[in-house]
Amino acid sequence: MENKKRKISIIGSTGSIGRQALEVIEKLEDKFEIIALAGGNNVELLKKQAEKFKPEYICSNTPSPHAREGWSEGVTILHGPEGLEQICSNKENDIILVACSGKIGLRPTLTAIKNGIDIALANKETLVMAGDIVMNEAKKYGVNIIPVDSEHCAIHQCIKDIKQVDKLIITASGGPFLHKSIEDMKNATVEQALAHPRWNMGKKITVDSATLMNKGLEIIEAHHLFGFNYDDIDVVIHPQSIVHSAIEYVDGSVIAQLGLPSMHIPIQYAITYPKRFEGIKSKSFNFADIARLDFEKPDYDKFPTVKLAYKMGRLGGTATVCMNAANEEAVFAFLDGKIKLYNIYEITKRMCDEHDVIQNPTIDEIFTVDELIRRKTKECIKKFS
C-alpha cells in the first residue's frame, strides 16, 4: 500500500460487514480517507458514521424528509441507486468495499470496475448473479477484485501460482444444525436458525449458513473468482472455523489459511491488500489454545442446498440468478414466519427445476430473470404458507 492515505468508499456501511470495516479503518486511521458511506434505511446510524468519519458523500435509500436533515456540515447527501452510481463512478476512490446485501450491489460494482477502481467484494450476489460479466470486465479494466468472504480471502492468500493448483477446498462450519436431526431442522424456529455457533452476521446470510446455501453460493463465487471448474471445488465441514479454506497443488501439497473466526481479519486484508498491518489484531494465534481441528464430509441429504448449487453452477447462465432470487425470497418468507426452514430448499428447488436457463445473459436479462423468479417465488410461497 502506497504511503499516502488510501481513499475508500463503503457501500453498506451500516451492515455487519460495513460496521466492522469502519472498526478496522478506525484502527488504521492514518492509512485511509473515507470518500463516501452508503447505507439502506438505517439513517440514524449513517448519520453517526458521517459525524465520526467525515466522508465527502453519504447515500441512503430513504427519500423521507427526515433522512435529509441532521447531517454533519459539508457532507453531500445522495440517494438511492443513482447515489450509489455516483459514488462508484468517482475516480477519487482507490478502492470500494461493496458490503451491501442483495442484488443492489451488482450495478455499482460494475460501474466502479469501468472506472478502474479496485473492489473489496463482500456482496455475494454480484458474482452469483453475474460472475462471468463481472470477472471479464475486471480483466478488461485491469481492476483487482479482492474477496472479503473469509473462505475466498483464505484461498486468495494461499494461491501463489494458480496454474499449479489442482483443487480448492472450501470449509464450512456447518451452522447451528450440524449435529441436529433433519426433523429438528424441519421444525426450527427463526431464533434457532439465527443462532450461528461461530459467526455474527446479517440475518439473510445467517439463515443461508443454517441451510448451507451459503456454502452453495460460495462455491459459485469461487468458480468465478479463481476460474476453477466445479469438479475441482470441494466442501468440507470444519466446525471450529479456524481453517478458513485451503488449496491443493498438483503435487499433493495442501496450503491452508488459519486464523481466529473474526471477519475483521479478511476485511482488513481486502482493503489494505497487498500490504498487511497489525490494525485490528487483538491477540496472537495459539495452536495449543485451539487444541483440535475436526473435519467431516457434508451430509447432502440433510443439506441438499449444496448439491443444488453445484447443479445450477454447472448449468451456468441464468441458472444461478434463478437459484439466488428464489432462495432470497424464501429466506425472507422464513424470517417473516410464513414458511418453515426446510421449505426454503423445497421452494428454491422448484423454481430451479422450472427455470429455462438463458446462456450468456446481458445484465438487463439478468435483472429481468431476477424479477420474474422473485414474482414466481412469492406465488409459490403462498402455497406453502
Ligand SMILES: NC(=O)c1ccc[n+]([C@@H]2O[C@H](COP(=O)([O-])OP(=O)(O)OC[C@H]3O[C@@H](n4cnc5c(N)ncnc54)[C@H](OP(=O)(O)O)[C@@H]3O)[C@@H](O)[C@H]2O)c1
Ligand atoms: N456478515 C458477514 O460476516 C459476511 C461474510 C461474508 C460475506 N457477506 C456478504 O456481505 C453482504 C452483506 O452482508 P451483511 O451480513 O453485512 O448484511 P447486513 O448486516 O444485512 O447489511 C446489509 C447492508 O446493506 C445495506 N443495504 C441494504 N439495501 C440497500 C440498498 N438498497 N442500498 C444501499 N444499501 C443497502 C444495509 O443498509 P441498512 O441496514 O441501512 O438498511 C446494510 O448496510 C452480503 O452479500 C453477505 O452475503 C457477509
